[in-house]
Amino acid sequence: MAVATSVESAGSSQPESASWTLKLRQAIDRHLPMDHLLPDRQPYFVGSWVYVFGVVTIAALVWVVVSGVVLTFMGPQWWHVSGVGRFFNSLHFWSVQLFFIFMVLHLWGQYFMAGWRHGRAATWMIGVVIFGISVLTAFTGYLSQQNFDAQFIAINAKDAMNGAGIGVFFNVLNFGQMYGLHVMLLPIGVTALVVAHIVMVRTRGVVKPIDAEGGAQS
Amino acid sequence: MDTPTTYFHWGFILISTPNLLVIAGMVVLFAIALVAPFPHAEADDDGRRN
Numbered sequence: 001m002a003v004a005t006s007v008e009s010a011g012s013s014q015p016e017s018a019s020w021t022l023k024l025r026q027a028i029d030r031h032l033p034m035d036h037l038l039p040d041r042q043p044y045f046v047g048s049w050v051y052v053f054g055v056v057t058i059a060a061l062v063w064v065v066v067s068g069v070v071l072t073f074m075g076p077q078w079w080h081v082s083g084v085g086r087f088f089n090s091l092h093f094w095s096v097q098l099f100f101i102f103m104v105l106h107l108w109g110q111y112f113m114a115g116w117r118h119g120r121a122a123t124w125m126i127g128v129v130i131f132g133i134s135v136l137t138a139f140t141g142y143l144s145q146q147n148f149d150a151q152f153i154a155i156n157a158k159d160a161m162n163g164a165g166i167g168v169f170f171n172v173l174n175f176g177q178m179y180g181l182h183v184m185l186l187p188i189g190v191t192a193l194v195v196a197h198i199v200m201v202r203t204r205g206v207v208k209p210i211d212a213e214g215g216a217q218s
Numbered sequence: 219m220d221t222p223t224t225y226f227h228w229g230f231i232l233i234s235t236p237n238l239l240v241i242a243g244m245v246v247l248f249a250i251a252l253v254a255p256f257p258h259a260e261a262d263d264d265g266r267r268n
């Protein structure tokens with residue numbers, strides 16, 4: 001009972017409270033209201049297939065991660081030799097193709113509707129960063145195949161990396177570095193930024209069409 | 219599979235046929251998404267979609 005009382009007092013509005021958990025909870029309530037994060041209704045202009053490209057990109061990303069986790073567990077002998085392994089290898093490859101295709105279609109849609117308006121510049125820029133990290137993730141994926149294709153790409157790419165002066169930090173001939181980046185750091189970066197991207201979209205809602213406000217305004 | 223692909227060459231533009239087909243397909247898909255009717259897209263009284 002004493003515990004319940006202290007919790008109730010902590011839950012009451014105390015603006016000068018030193019409790020960081022209380023401040024964090026109040027900040028979440030203020031900036032991330034659940035009716036915005038999980039809405040059951042959308043503005044009428046969202047009723048278009050153009051708005052589906054983003055969620056299809058996320059669906060493809062889920063398949064990329066799931067198939068990638070299986071490939072990581074089983075290893076290159078499995079994904080090159082066995083029938084099921086080659087199936088998951090193909091599943092990983094083609095889900096990446098769909099991820100990039102629909103990410104670019106989502107980019108086209110947001111570009112033509114100027115999706116960065118009304119305080120959504122950070123959402124747009126995070127999308128740009130996601131695109132860049134995704135390209136890097138795909139590149140390290142080609143280097144992680146453990147076949148002649150991967151060797152061919154690495155041997156040719158090293159000159160470009162050295163020419164850009166980043167070969168010492170990003171050595172494409174170092175399989176351990178490329179594989180570690182591909183299965184750990186870069187996917188974590190993409191996934192975390194995608195979550196932030198979605199939360200920002202849900203918090204502010206979908207941008208109004210340009211026609212609905214009498215012309216493009218920043 | 220082992221034969222080199224064909225390339226589309228027009229002025230300074232040089233692109234492989236498979237890449238050109240993918241981009242053309244994306245443009246077609248984008249155009250279809252703009253004009254294809256979306257199911258249950260009718261607005262209610264306050265202009266929001268259920």
